[in-house]
Amino acid sequence: MKLQIIALKISILVSHVLAAAPAQLFSPLVAQKVHNTFKLLPNPLQFPHTTDSTKGAWGLVDPNWWTSGFFPGTGYLMNTRKALCGDPTNELGTTDWLALSRSASNALLSLTDKNGIGHDVGFISFPFIEELTINPNNQTAINAVNRFAGLLAARFNSVVGCTRSWDTSDPTDFQVIIDNMMNLEVLFVSAALTRNKTLENIAIRHADTTQANHIRSDGSSWHVVEYNSTTGVAFKKRTAQGYSDSSTWTRGQAWGVYGFANMYRHTQKASYLDTARKMATYFINNTPSDGVIPWDFNAPLTPTPRPADTSAAMLAVNAFLMLAQYDPAAGAKDKWTNAALQLLGNNVPFAWKTSWQSLLSNGTSNKPSNNFNTGLVYGDYYFVLAGNELLKRNLTTCS
Template structure:
């Protein structure tokens, strides 16, 4: 999403990846973007006019389940619409993106209920401001960043993820890395400079506490509220406290890559490479779409998670642009592209429902959103397609 990133990645790609570009010509990105626009147009026709947005299509159903602006996924649908506006230049998408973004505006002036404000506001108003420079959008982003910062606990060094879910201490989930981009952006665009320090501290604390010796991620870390000491690592949505939950590792790869972009601190780049290495080395599926948890006991009969693949594919394209090792750069780009091709060839929702992708898994331990279509899978799939299009150009 970052403008500087897109400029940099294009330059790096042109310098060293002609052979990759030649192989890449067989995959028609424009065709996939047109598919996404067709599917989104179908979805627009069935959304109730009540301020809700589409979140998921259950397995076996053709019908979306809708959520209001408070749901943690509420920013992904307007984000998709902004990306479609970017892809097509069609004012239809700008109008719809603005409409669904506006539903989220109350979040900027409400008390922070959880860490997901970045997902909600930066994916919607953030993309909107990047594409239109509408000052109203900027105001919403800056107010929301201040709201998110109220969840920061300086004794721990992270923002709490779920303030209302005590879990025996100050809880921080790996997903929270994604929401730091909101803080970084605000600090550089007229917001409080302390937001930058909060984001860096959160990333450093997470780097030091959230990972096992092999660099696989816990889902949740519980800290002591007063001393900041790490109490334990556990899971909520993964198979077990000691397993590598696929989407959690994806959030980590994407998150630390973004933190390097914003700070240029080499320790974050090095860490992003290590997180990526364990993910790619443990990825055994031929199509590079992971099972929902790398340690799930029923593999190969476990559900896949297309959302994790979409997130990692997008992240790998950015990470490749910061990678000086030619072989590693080639590996990242080749595998990223294969993930997108696999999603496009075998995971699209065409003729099943009006989402973009099938076969994502939300919260299997809770029996929720298993092997279904989910809006955040669609969002990062579309983002990955746009990033790939910029590489080809």
């Protein structure tokens, strides 16, 4: 009997043993690289998007681009990192991240009136949402969030039950991508600011429709679903950035895990948690034996090795950490946390290049457009976010 009790105690202890976070998460180079990128931003402002694939030098884009909110957002994450572990003797602790982030975010304000970004105004809102966690009364940030939410809500079609993703020459061709699950956050933030329940209802309708049409029975996902805007019928399911219409583009799968986990966080609707679990399980079960996330789970291995996508890996890390926080099932916290830590451990060290301007390499922006083996600004954003989340949960230390 005593032996059984001892064995039980050992098994319980083992179940709580977590993998270690990679040291690169808190390297001094993180602060140095982000600070150096702020210094290279031109006037008028442009933002980092992707690097080249040989030297890792940032290519810059105008603010009117879907990724332009990620770098100011990264600055806000570094401000949080400073509060969590800032040493007044190093660059993390001596840099005024808040001033840098606020200044960079100002270049996005003109987009609240008119932009070519469409549905991705949710991503552009990230730095303003971060600002509201610091100063909830910042009227500039409040106005920006509400304006971006209004622009996204204006793309909603009640017959289809979704916000339109890409504009088309044929207005009846209503295209929705799995990525759009990430933009729903701005609707919830604005709804809390304005008490406008309609914004929440739009987010829920969009998630319900996406859940019904984007997710396959095995938990994998289609990238694009095309609806008829007048009947609401889904008439085509395909990919735009994946290997094939029947394959699973890994970043799209990660967008889905994060998006549905976030919907559960906001609504406590059980079906969203079920969908997030199902998609996360598919992601884990289809991860290659070396743990490195490819750009598409079904892309062929030959004749050349398929490119990795560290941005998909970093996004999935944060999606798993969200599940670890909100999934109430027994053992779920350790299960999802370990999955996140294993992804970090397998994908960060090989993608860490000290000489590159980006934090990580080996991202795939768009393989069909021949853009891969690069640093990606959103991959870096989710890399920094993952470190912060682990610190907040006392799962690692700053050193």
